[in-house]
Amino acid sequence: MRTLRIRALYGKNDNMKIFKLPDLGEGLQEAEIVRWHVKTGDTIEQDAPLVSVETAKAIVDIPSPYSGKIQRLFGGEHDVAHVGQPLVGFEGGDEDAGSVVGKVEVGKGIVADAPAAATPLAHGIKATPAVRALARQLNVDLAMVTPTGAEGLITTNDVQRAARILAGLGPQELLRGVRKVMAQSMTLAHAEVASATLMDDADIHAWHLRENVMLRLIRALVAACRAEPSLNAWYDSQAAGRRLLPNVDLGIAVDTPDGLLVPVLRGVERRSPEDLQEALPRLIKATRERKVPPEDLRANTITLSNFGPIAGRYASPIVLPPTVAIVGAGRIRDEVVAFNGEPAVHRVVPLSVTFDHRAVTGGEVGRFMGAMIKDLERAD
DSSP: OEEEEEOOOOOTTOOEEEEEOOOOSTTOOEEEEEEESOOTTOEEOTTSEEEEEEOSSOEEEEEOSSOEEEEEEOSOTTEEEETTSEEEEEESOOOEESOOOSOOOOSSOEEEEOOOOOOOOOTTOEEOHHHHHHHHHHTOOGGGOOOOSGGGEEOHHHHHHHHHHHHHHOOOOOOOHHHHHHHHHHHHHHHHOOEEEEEEEEEOTTSOTTOOHHHHHHHHHHHHHHHOGGGSEEEETTTTEEEEOSSOOEEEOEEETTEEEOOEETTGGGOOHHHHHHHHHHHHHHHHTTOSOGGGGSOOSEEEEEOTTTSOSOOOOOOOTTBOEEEEEOOOEEEEEEETTEEEEEEEEEEEEEEETTTOOHHHHHHHHHHHHHHHTOOO
C-alpha cells in the first residue's frame, strides 16, 4: 500500500478535466483504490462505474462524472488517495469535478511516497545518538529491541541483531481499511476506557433443542437493559457525563476476513423475534460482503459479541467509546451443576460483560448480569 502525493503543473498540452476524490461522508478523509473499471485511453459514459475504493466503512463504487476519454489515472490499485486529490484526468476542458481540500497542483508526475514510519516512543529507551542513527538507517524501531548493555542500554549489536531478525521475517504487512481503523479504535479504547469485566454462567438446560442462540441472547440483553439502563448509554469523556438511551441499538460484532466490523440492529427492544430472525442473518451477510450501508456501522448503544461458535469460554472484549458496555457469549458446554441438591449435567452458556467503570458501577453491572441470566434460564 502506498500513499500518493500528486504534484506538478498544467502544461500547454495538459488540457484535462480533473476528477478528484469526492467527500465520501462519515468524516472519512482517505480511501484505497481497490479496482479501476477503466484504463488510459478508454471511453466512458457519464455515471458508468469508474473506480471502486475501500474506506474504513465499506467498498464504494464511484461513477464517472463525465462522458469522455480517459487521459490519465492518478494512482494504481492499493494506492491510498485523500479527499481532494486527483483521481482521473479526462480529455478536454479545464473543469474540475469533486471536492477540493487545500491546494492540489496537477500535471505529469505522480510521486509514490512510502507511509511515514511511526515515531517510536523514546520514553524509557536508552541508546546513544550513534545507535539511534543506526536504528533509523536500518529501519529498526528501538522499542522492539532487547537491550544487552549496562543498565538497559541498547548497543550497536542489539540493533544489528534486530535488523537481521526483521530481514529474515520479510516485509511487514501494513494495516489498511477495516484493520487499520480497528487498530486505531482499540488504541483509543485502551487509552481512554477504565475497563472492568464481570463473568458468570447461565444454565440453559430448560431450552428447547432448536432454540436460536442469538435471538435468546438478544432478548436477554434487552431484558437486562430494562432492568439496568445504565449499561445502554453513551459516556462523554470531555464533559464527564453520560446519556442513558431509550432505544437499544445493538452492535453485533462480526468476524470478517477484512477484520472486525460491528453493524447495528436498530431498536431491538421493540422488534419481534420473527423480524429479528430475518434481519440478523441478512445484516451479517451484507457486512461480510462489505455491502452494509455506512449508517448501519455507527451509533450503536451497546454491543454483543457471540464468539462461542469459534472458541473460548470467557473474554474481556473491548468497550469502544462512547458506549459503556459490551456483552460476550462464549462456547456453550455441558457442565456438572448442583440441581435440586444433586449433581447433574446441564448445558451452560458463559457470559462476560465488560464495562467502562467511569460510567458504570459494579452494582449496576451485577444487576445487568443477573437480569440476563434470569431471562436466559427461562424455558420459553
